[in-house]
Amino acid sequence: MPQSARSAFQLTGLSKNFGTLEALKDLHLDIKQGERIALIGPSGSGKSTLLRVLGVQLRHDIGSLKAGDLEILDLSQNELQNLRTRTAFIPQDLALVSALKVSQNVLLGKIGTRSTFKTLRQILWPNTNELESVHQILARVGIGEKLFHSARALSGGQLQRVAIARTLYQGAETILADEPVSSIDPTRAHALLSLLRELNEQEGMTLLCSLHNLEYARQYFPRLIGMREGQVVFDGSPESFSQVDFENLYTLENRE
Amino acid sequence: MSETQQSSQTPLPSLPARPWNWSWRRSTVLLFLLLFVACCYELGLDLIQLSASADPWKVTKDLFGAAFSPTLTDQSPSLPDSAPSFVSRIGKELLTTIRYAFIAMSLAFPMGLLLGFLSSRYCPAHHFIKPITVLMRSIHELIWVMFFLAAIGDSPLAACVALSIPFAGSLAKVFSELLDEHDSSARALLKYSGAGALITFLTSTLPSAWPNLLSYTLYRLECALRSSAVLGFIGYETIGLSILRSSENLYFRELWTELYALIALIILFDVWGAVIRKRLKLPAPDRHSVSPRATVATLKKHRPSWKFLHFSFWTLLLITLCAWSFGEPLIQYHSHIPPSERIATFFQQLAPQPVRENNQWSEALPWAAQLWQTHGKEALLTTLTLATMAILLAAILAISLLPLASRALASHQPLGIPNHRNWFAQFSWSALSFLVRVLIIVSRAIPEYILAFLLVSVMGPHAWPLVFAIAIHNFGILGRLWGEVLENDTSKAPATLRSIGGSRTSIYLSSLIPNIFSKLLLFLTYRWETCVREATVLGMLGISSLGYHIQLAESALHYDVMLFYVLLGTISIYIADVFHAKLRQRLRT
Numbered sequence: 107m108p109q110s111a112r113s114a115f116q117l118t119g120l121s122k123n124f125g126t127l128e129a130l131k132d133l134h135l136d137i138k139q140g141e142r143i144a145l146i147g148p149s150g151s152g153k154s155t156l157l158r159v160l161g162v163q164l165r166h167d168i169g170s171l172k173a174g175d176l177e178i179l180d181l182s183q184n185e186l187q188n189l190r191t192r193t194a195f196i197p198q199d200l201a202l203v204s205a206l207k208v209s210q211n212v213l214l215g216k217i218g219t220r221s222t223f224k225t226l227r228q229i230l231w232p233n234t235n236e237l238e239s240v241h242q243i244l245a246r247v248g249i250g251e252k253l254f255h256s257a258r259a260l261s262g263g264q265l266q267r268v269a270i271a272r273t274l275y276q277g278a279e280t281i282l283a284d285e286p287v288s289s290i291d292p293t294r295a296h297a298l299l300s301l302l303r304e305l306n307e308q309e310g311m312t313l314l315c316s317l318h319n320l321e322y323a324r325q326y327f328p329r330l331i332g333m334r335e336g337q338v339v340f341d342g343s344p345e346s347f348s349q350v351d352f353e354n355l356y357t358l359e360n361r362e
Numbered sequence: 363m364s365e366t367q368q369s370s371q372t373p374l375p376s377l378p379a380r381p382w383n384w385s386w387r388r389s390t391v392l393l394f395l396l397l398f399v400a401c402c403y404e405l406g407l408d409l410i411q412l413s414a415s416a417d418p419w420k421v422t423k424d425l426f427g428a429a430f431s432p433t434l435t436d437q438s439p440s441l442p443d444s445a446p447s448f449v450s451r452i453g454k455e456l457l458t459t460i461r462y463a464f465i466a467m468s469l470a471f472p473m474g475l476l477l478g479f480l481s482s483r484y485c486p487a488h489h490f491i492k493p494i495t496v497l498m499r500s501i502h503e504l505i506w507v508m509f510f511l512a513a514i515g516d517s518p519l520a521a522c523v524a525l526s527i528p529f530a531g532s533l534a535k536v537f538s539e540l541l542d543e544h545d546s547s548a549r550a551l552l553k554y555s556g557a558g559a560l561i562t563f564l565t566s567t568l569p570s571a572w573p574n575l576l577s578y579t580l581y582r583l584e585c586a587l588r589s590s591a592v593l594g595f596i597g598y599e600t601i602g603l604s605i606l607r608s609s610e611n612l613y614f615r616e617l618w619t620e621l622y623a624l625i626a627l628i629i630l631f632d633v634w635g636a637v638i639r640k641r642l643k644l645p646a647p648d649r650h651s652v653s654p655r656a657t658v659a660t661l662k663k664h665r666p667s668w669k670f671l672h673f674s675f676w677t678l679l680l681i682t683l684c685a686w687s688f689g690e691p692l693i694q695y696h697s698h699i700p701p702s703e704r705i706a707t708f709f710q711q712l713a714p715q716p717v718r719e720n721n722q723w724s725e726a727l728p729w730a731a732q733l734w735q736t737h738g739k740e741a742l743l744t745t746l747t748l749a750t751m752a753i754l755l756a757a758i759l760a761i762s763l764l765p766l767a768s769r770a771l772a773s774h775q776p777l778g779i780p781n782h783r784n785w786f787a788q789f790s791w792s793a794l795s796f797l798v799r800v801l802i803i804v805s806r807a808i809p810e811y812i813l814a815f816l817l818v819s820v821m822g823p824h825a826w827p828l829v830f831a832i833a834i835h836n837f838g839i840l841g842r843l844w845g846e847v848l849e850n851d852t853s854k855a856p857a858t859l860r861s862i863g864g865s866r867t868s869i870y871l872s873s874l875i876p877n878i879f880s881k882l883l884l885f886l887t888y889r890w891e892t893c894v895r896e897a898t899v900l901g902m903l904g905i906s907s908l909g910y911h912i913q914l915a916e917s918a919l920h921y922d923v924m925l926f927y928v929l930l931g932t933i934s935i936y937i938a939d940v941f942h943a944k945l946r947q948r949l950r951t
Binding site: 218 | 380780853857868879
């Protein structure tokens with residue numbers, strides 16, 4: 107794995123509240139560039155919130171979050187824009203434009219770096235070079251033949267590949283994926299996670315992925331971060347994840 | 363990963379054959395562009411056609427300059443001391459406007475509910491009832507009023523009944539669609555348990571569709587207020603009468619006070635309706651914590667409820683009762699001819715002239731063909747051109763300003779994604795968004811008839827003032843309908859594209875519009891139908907659309923000719939309605 111000594115994200119005492127609810131509490135994490143990390147934990151533990159804070163979709167309330175050497179809260183509008191174009195986010199529902207074709211959805215990956223006019227031109231009249239690029243990426247993720255298909259006509263597994271193709275076309279350095287395999291069958295889940303692992307290993311992309319399935323996390327990710335009630339309760343390799351850690355993470359509290 | 367890196371790593375797979383780049387969305391936009399050009403060609407581009415002696419800029423300056431100095435006193439120097447004050451006159455006319463609107467709606471609502479049920483798929487006779495509701499709503503309320511005036515005289519009740527007919531037709535259409543589209547598992551379960559069709563309808567379908575039925579009725583009430591105001595232009599003492607007189611006498615400061623009063627009234631009901639609609643969509647709040655062991659009576663007393671909805675219901679009911687009970691008598695008759703004789707004569711006059719005179723139906727067709735050749739064809743073409751141009755202009759305006767009115771996009775944090783903190787930008791976005799929303803509300807608050815009347819005085823009596831009046835009003839309506847579609851779009855794609863740096867405009871054009879395009883198109887065709895009705899009736903301001911010939915025939919007491927022109931409009935709306943229904947069906951599959 108081409109992991110660098112440089113940090114992709116550094117979190118120091120980071121907290122995020124929604125009204126009276128403390129979604130993230132005093133997080134301290136160092137995420138290196140090129141790392142492949144699975145965020146695990148029960149529902150409502152703060153995994154999605156953490157991904158959204160890292161993708162600057164939410165602003166944290168307390169503490170520090172650095173992307174590279176830059177403090178997120180101090181970024182100028184241009185720096186923030188630049189960071190966004192380098193970070194891809196794959197939500198659970200994939201966030202594809204169902205009314206557009208596969209090629210158009212992939213072309214939208216560069217929406218942050220292109221003018222409105224160019225974006226519109228690409229969507230309406232893509233040139234051969236652009237289509238070649240998109241086609242090559244789609245072929246790499248295994249659905250080259252779907253270039254001109256409508257996104258509506260694709261199966262769930264194929265749509266996930268389109269979402270990944272969009273991040274590849276974007277040229278993102280970091281992929282934040284929020285439960286990407288929660289609604290697909292095991293065969294497709296393994297295929298997708300293999301693909302993400304391959305991209306991380308070959309391209310050196312930093313990958314953070316929230317997962318419900320612990321087996322997938324153990325099999326495909328060298329680092330696991332376990333979260334419960336907004337706090338990190340485990341941070342280590344799959345090998346060091348013990349039964350005690352599992353119980354700390356998932357056992358239901360006795361409310362009586 | 364750059365595109366060039368990618369190319370150097372793996373051999374390029376062969377590109378699949380590029381299909382012909384046909385897209386129904388692109389074709390629709392292209393068709394609209396062609397229609398726009400054709401309408402411009404048909405109407406010409408001479409926007410101001412005043413008489414040679416008139417100074418268009420002076421008229422405009424006088425009219426719009428007075429907007430900044432409305433008055434609360436009469437501008438007429440010749441009023442006697444005993445005349446009621448300007449403010450009390452306006453107040454009385456506003457109350458009459460509200461009164462007629464409520465009477466009309468109290469008639470239209472039960473009628474619409476019944477016809478809605480009868481024209482839904484729950485009623486076996488819906489194929490026969492539907493055309494009746496189409497006929498009811500395809501004739502503009504002002505033309506219904508003209509028919510009623512001719513048949514039974516100028517009684518206020520006649521005008522209210524006339525207003526209620528197209529409203530009942532519109533309510534029936536929307537009600538039947540809501541009932542038809544409601545497809546709940548609860549209904550299936552009830553039917554499976556052996557419940558009859560009526561009880562299933564009353565216990566499952568109707569309660570589920572009820573909030574939407576009420577929402578639409580509230581919108582119709584707003585329309586009824588506008589139509590009631592326009593009744594002043596045909597002599598009823600609503601606010602339109604003062605607007606007409608002030609305008610004719612060039613008392614522009616009075617005119618603006620009256621317009622502001624009308625706009626304020628419509629906005630009041632608009633906002634009231636919006637607050638009610640918002641609550642109808644949400645579950646009622648549970649304000650009391652009641653013990654699980656409390657009695658049924660206690661639980662009932664403290665049940666979750668919206669106090670505002672109770673208040674609104676009783677207030678609307680009270681206003682309706684007052685409308686029926688107080689004020690000038692609703693039934694008045696000023697003619698020396700007995701009512702029965704007058705009605706009988708009117709219906710006789712509706713028969714085509716050759717039939718009436720020679721009792722020969724075979725001559726009716728050549729008679730109609732001659733009317734079609736002399737004025738009918740041209741009047742229908744003018745009406746359709748006015749309506750098409752107006753809806754296209756309204757759509758262009760609405761699609762351009764919609765992002766600025768959207769709470770999601772016109773924000774310093776578009777689609778909820780935070781930006782660099784900048785209080786000035788935050789304030790600017792809030793202010794701009796507020797202004798555009800106000801513009802949309804005001805645009806739809808002014809009745810198109812009054813707007814056209816004012817624009818004709820500034821631009822001269824030709825087609826363009828009518829086009830602009832219909833376009834401005836429909837921009838307000840489309841702004842609201844399309845705005846709701848935009849706000850209700852639940853796709854996560856726009857927010858995700860924003861999080862990777864997409865600009866508001868790029869996201870709006872490349873993600874939001876494609877997603878909601880079919881809904882936008884449905885509302886556009888629905889409003890085009892309304893524009894045809896509006897273009898018909900605005901002809902009464904002296905422009906040769908169907909309304910001009912309808913009015914001409916009515917004033918010459920040629921009711922057969924009047925009916926011919928009305929039916930021409932009705933047929934075109936019926937065709938548009940069938941097209942709209944087919945499109946709706948197609949876009950849903």
